[in-house]
Amino acid sequence: MALTEDSDNVDAQGRGRADDVDPADQWVLNPNTGEYELRLSPSAPQPAVPAPRRSAPAPSRSGAPRGRTATPVAPGRDVPPPRRRRGAPPEEPLPGRRGRRPVKQKSKAKKALLWTGGTTAFVLIAGAGTGYFYLKHLEGNVGTTDVGDAAASNFSKDEAFNILIIGTDKRTGAGNEGYGDAGSVGHADTNILLHVAKDRSNATALSIPRDLIVDIPDCETKQEDGSSSVVPGLEGVRFNRSLGEQGRDAGCTMRTVEAATGIKPQHFVMADFNAVKTLTTAVDGVEVCVEKAVDDKKSKLVLPAGKSKVEGEQALAFVRTRHAFGNEGDLDRIKVQQQFLGSLMRKMTSGDTLTSPTKLLKLAEAATNALTVDTAIGKVGTLKDIALELKKVPTKNISFMTIPVVDNPAETVKATVVVDPTRAPAIFDAIKNDVSFTEVKAQQKKEKAEVAARLKGTKSAASEVRVRILNGGAAGGSAQQQLAYLQTEAGVSKSENAGNAEAALARTTLEYDPGQADQARRLADIMGLSGSALKPGKSVTNSQGLPAMTLTLGKDFKGAGVKLNSSAAAAPEVEKSTADKAQCAS
Numbered sequence: 001m002a003l004t005e006d007s008d009n010v011d012a013q014g015r016g017r018a019d020d021v022d023p024a025d026q027w028v029l030n031p032n033t034g035e036y037e038l039r040l041s042p043s044a045p046q047p048a049v050p051a052p053r054r055s056a057p058a059p060s061r062s063g064a065p066r067g068r069t070a071t072p073v074a075p076g077r078d079v080p081p082p083r084r085r086r087g088a089p090p091e092e093p094l095p096g097r098r099g100r101r102p103v104k105q106k107s108k109a110k111k112a113l114l115w116t117g118g119t120t121a122f123v124l125i126a127g128a129g130t131g132y133f134y135l136k137h138l139e140g141n142v143g144t145t146d147v148g149d150a151a152a153s154n155f156s157k158d159e160a161f162n163i164l165i166i167g168t169d170k171r172t173g174a175g176n177e178g179y180g181d182a183g184s185v186g187h188a189d190t191n192i193l194l195h196v197a198k199d200r201s202n203a204t205a206l207s208i209p210r211d212l213i214v215d216i217p218d219c220e221t222k223q224e225d226g227s228s229s230v231v232p233g234l235e236g237v238r239f240n241r242s243l244g245e246q247g248r249d250a251g252c253t254m255r256t257v258e259a260a261t262g263i264k265p266q267h268f269v270m271a272d273f274n275a276v277k278t279l280t281t282a283v284d285g286v287e288v289c290v291e292k293a294v295d296d297k298k299s300k301l302v303l304p305a306g307k308s309k310v311e312g313e314q315a316l317a318f319v320r321t322r323h324a325f326g327n328e329g330d331l332d333r334i335k336v337q338q339q340f341l342g343s344l345m346r347k348m349t350s351g352d353t354l355t356s357p358t359k360l361l362k363l364a365e366a367a368t369n370a371l372t373v374d375t376a377i378g379k380v381g382t383l384k385d386i387a388l389e390l391k392k393v394p395t396k397n398i399s400f401m402t403i404p405v406v407d408n409p410a411e412t413v414k415a416t417v418v419v420d421p422t423r424a425p426a427i428f429d430a431i432k433n434d435v436s437f438t439e440v441k442a443q444q445k446k447e448k449a450e451v452a453a454r455l456k457g458t459k460s461a462a463s464e465v466r467v468r469i470l471n472g473g474a475a476g477g478s479a480q481q482q483l484a485y486l487q488t489e490a491g492v493s494k495s496e497n498a499g500n501a502e503a504a505l506a507r508t509t510l511e512y513d514p515g516q517a518d519q520a521r522r523l524a525d526i527m528g529l530s531g532s533a534l535k536p537g538k539s540v541t542n543s544q545g546l547p548a549m550t551l552t553l554g555k556d557f558k559g560a561g562v563k564l565n566s567s568a569a570a571a572p573e574v575e576k577s578t579a580d581k582a583q584c585a586s
Helices: 132-141 248-261 276-282 313-320 330-348 357-369 379-390 423-432 442-457 478-488 514-527 566-570
Strands: 027-032 035-038 142-145 159-167 188-196 204-208 213-216 219-222 228-231 234-238 267-271 286-290 292-294 301-305 306-310 372-374 398-402 403-407 417-418 466-471 493-499 509-512 533-534 547-553 577-578
Touching: 142 330, 159 234, 159 248, 188 417, 204 330, 213 248, 228 234, 248 267, 248 372, 248 423, 276 313, 276 357, 276 417, 286 330, 286 398, 301 313, 306 313, 313 330, 330 398, 330 577, 442 514, 442 533, 466 478, 466 514, 478 493, 478 547, 493 547, 514 533, 514 547
Parallel strands: 142 372, 159 267, 204 398, 466 493, 466 547, 509 533
Antiparallel strands: 027 035, 159 188, 188 204, 213 234, 219 228, 267 372, 286 306, 292 301, 398 577, 403 417, 509 547
16 A cells, blocks of 8 residues: 555644645654654744634633633734634644644653565564554554454464565555556565564564465455355465465465464564555665676666665665576575565664654554554554564564475476475474574573583483483374383483373473482483473482483474484574674675
């Protein structure tokens, strides 16, 4: 959707003046109160509009109407006219006078949601709240789609969450009809599954290639008249067909993501071409870098080698081009888009953006006008909550990566790809188990302290280690397989299989009594357990009535005899970049 200013705006247009006034320019900071206020100062003095005539109460001796106290009048100002009657024409404020203030908010930490989409389709935030009714105005900018049970019924601030960001190739909006395929229904052209960790220490942005071969499930969609219709699924087709074709909505794309990766998106955010143009213009351009000069006749992108600033049409050309980088394929375009997103995030969270009320409000207008979301997050309060949760994640801990793929073996001429069965499952599991792909310093520091405290010291002989093994989320049969390895190859003869744990765990743990620390250190050495996996507690009694430790195999367990290194096993090796570092497209 293009950025528009309509009669619903809480700005000059809603107060009787339809000049070309930017809504963002009407909000100014009052240094006396620390609040943003709506100020409607005309560019040139304008005569006051006469108030409608009406009978007034008889004056009192003071000259004021009865029942009212006389109000001192500032020098050079006329007495303000009485309030207009309901239904009367709007009155023009006197020159230099302010309009009505918005309702004052309790918090002075003014933060409002900021999103971006388009062909890059990624959730971003900055901050700047301006009052409840202005946030309601922003809410009115956002389009919503009811995708039924494909989306969660609400948003939780206390849990990890997954948002599917969809950039469509729909050519709606001023100036976009010239990009070709003008009649496109809007396919899932660019797709990013954003996972935000429960503790908000990190996030993972997983790109899904549009040419990935997937099975699209049957999909129930909501019609305009309130009825439902089921769109039949498809097998072995491109991912981008999960949206638009045959009336498929974003809920169909969400279901396709879950079928292909096992990861369920709770919500979606969708935008078209205009998002890139309007957002980059709102921040006065985004810095990009290319290793070689670019002159792409198809996208009309022209850039010198090195760093440049792009905005508007040029920014859209940068993220759309497939012929300027790499092997001119979609996978190389994805890398360029990820680099662009990192740069846009840095610009939106930079000091010159965050300290500019005008720039922040232009961003809010541009971003919300570009978005369509599921109905569960379409309310201003929910959007604000999501934005504030996203703001907690440091940019250095936001990882960009792409689903590992290989060429489609069914094709002679390689045009599509399929999921790499050897590399992709580990990444899917890491995201489902809320595992970070970045090195979070606070966690590293804590981990080192735990390692020093728990792993330093003497170790018992393997034959003295007494342990019960539980399966707490590993593959079926893992407890028995690990038992066999410990007894036959590691010398831990005093071990036994204790069945399934009461609850599943993301990571393997070893609970022991402090008196069993020597045994715990030996088993940790055998299995490659980290200090954080060792949990001092109480010992249990084994089948022979003797005290024993408890080893619970979590979802990170990779197989009998495979050592568990918390940084390597939990976060598989994958080509990635992070949002805090600038890169040059090649």
